[in-house]
Amino acid sequence: MTINDGWLRDLNVELRRRGVPSGTADHVVAEAAVHLRDSGEPPMAAFGPAAAYAAVVSDSVGAAYQRARRPPPGPVRLRARDIGKRYRRHVVLDGVDLTVHAGQVAAVIGANGCGKSTFLRICAGLISPDSGTVQIDGTVGYCPQDGGTIDFLRPEEHFVLVGGGHDWSRERSRATGRAAAATLDWDASAPVLSRHLSGGTRQKLNLVMAGLGEPDVLLLDEPYQGFDRGTYVDFWQQVWRWRDNGRAVVVVTHMLNQLDLVDVVLDLTDASGGRR
Numbered sequence: 001m002t003i004n005d006g007w008l009r010d011l012n013v014e015l016r017r018r019g020v021p022s023g024t025a026d027h028v029v030a031e032a033a034v035h036l037r038d039s040g041e042p043p044m045a046a047f048g049p050a051a052a053y054a055a056v057v058s059d060s061v062g063a064a065y066q067r068a069r070r071p072p073p074g075p076v077r078l079r080a081r082d083i084g085k086r087y088r089r090h091v092v093l094d095g096v097d098l099t100v101h102a103g104q105v106a107a108v109i110g111a112n113g114c115g116k117s118t119f120l121r122i123c124a125g126l127i128s129p130d131s132g133t134v135q136i137d138g139t140v141g142y143c144p145q146d147g148g149t150i151d152f153l154r155p156e157e158h159f160v161l162v163g164g165g166h167d168w169s170r171e172r173s174r175a176t177g178r179a180a181a182a183t184l185d186w187d188a189s190a191p192v193l194s195r196h197l198s199g200g201t202r203q204k205l206n207l208v209m210a211g212l213g214e215p216d217v218l219l220l221d222e223p224y225q226g227f228d229r230g231t232y233v234d235f236w237q238q239v240w241r242w243r244d245n246g247r248a249v250v251v252v253t254h255m256l257n258q259l260d261l262v263d264v265v266l267d268l269t270d271a272s273g274g275r276r
């Protein structure tokens, strides 16, 4: 067996293992074979490891598949119009617009310090804009970039606090929080104070609290900081579930590899109108 044959066989196995439909997998392998034959390049130089190339292909096939099978978005849940914000003479946001419908995910991106958290906090009603309006139709869950947990409470006590806002019993609050935590591969029943949780686990707690009661609009400010690779994947699966359940989700993110999967991208890089 040649190097090319071995690499193509591995690619075929990996594509199928990742659930790429067999017609598509055959096509991808045939295209790669033609490229290798015509270019004379070794497969590692042309495509990299077979498993990594299969991952890229399966992500993009998954994105196209997700887009094709999704129902059209529902009514507008969040409409931010012409948002302006300055701190003293420092203009952070100028004329920023964002509309997100039920069943959509919006990504807010941009360089460090360009105003992503400021914009999300304005959408959450935590700070006021200097100009512009935010209209929200429904309930809101907000996950901050950090903070948000109470040092001397256990995770389940956080769930009870948030559940109380939904008129839930203590037991229902605990059980719902524990179930949501399990989707992030976290056992939230341990009697540990939140100040003793790792940074990543505190972010899981923040994320679970934001999602309790499945609010209509979820505002998530880089919620995955400190997550390991597996939890990061679980996080995006949760985002797609919320979207498929008709929630409007806004995620501040630096992870540009997810952008072909989201419905709306708001890039705040130049959102100060050049007046920083």
Ligand SMILES: Nc1ncnc2c1ncn2[C@@H]1O[C@H](COP(=O)(O)OP(=O)(O)OP(=O)(O)O)[C@@H](O)[C@H]1O
Binding pocket: 087, 092, 110, 111, 112, 113, 114, 115, 116, 117, 118, 119
């Ligand atoms: N309360 C405040 N008072 C004064 N300046 C502030 C305040 N909050 C934020 N800023 C400034 O506003 C700008 C935008 O901050 P913000 O945290 O919104 O940016 P960001 O895009 O979320 O940054 P990062 O990607 O680093 O999280 C920064 O220059 C920041 O220093």
